[in-house]
Amino acid sequence: MFNNYQDSMAICKTFGYPDLFITITCNVNWSEIRDFVTSKGLTAADRPDIVCRVFKMKLDQMMIDFKKTWLFWQS
DSSP, X not given: OHHXXXXXXXXXXXXXXXXXXXXXXXXXXXXHHHHHHHHTTOOGGGOHHHHHHHHHHHHHHHHHHHHHSSTTTOO
C-alpha cells in the first residue's frame, strides 16, 4: 500500500491533483448476472467469477466512455 501511495503522489506531482474521484460498485441484481445465474438455478454468490467478469466489462466500458466522449473535456 505504501508503494501505491508513493506512486499516486508522484503522479499528482507530475500531472496535478485529480478533479474527480469516481467509485463504481457491483450490483448482483444487474440483468446480465441475474439472467445467467437464475437460468442455471444458482445465486450470484455461487458464481463470483461471473460477477467479476460482468463488473470488469462494465468498468472497461465506462472507461472507454470517459476517454472517447467530450464529457469531461468541456469547460
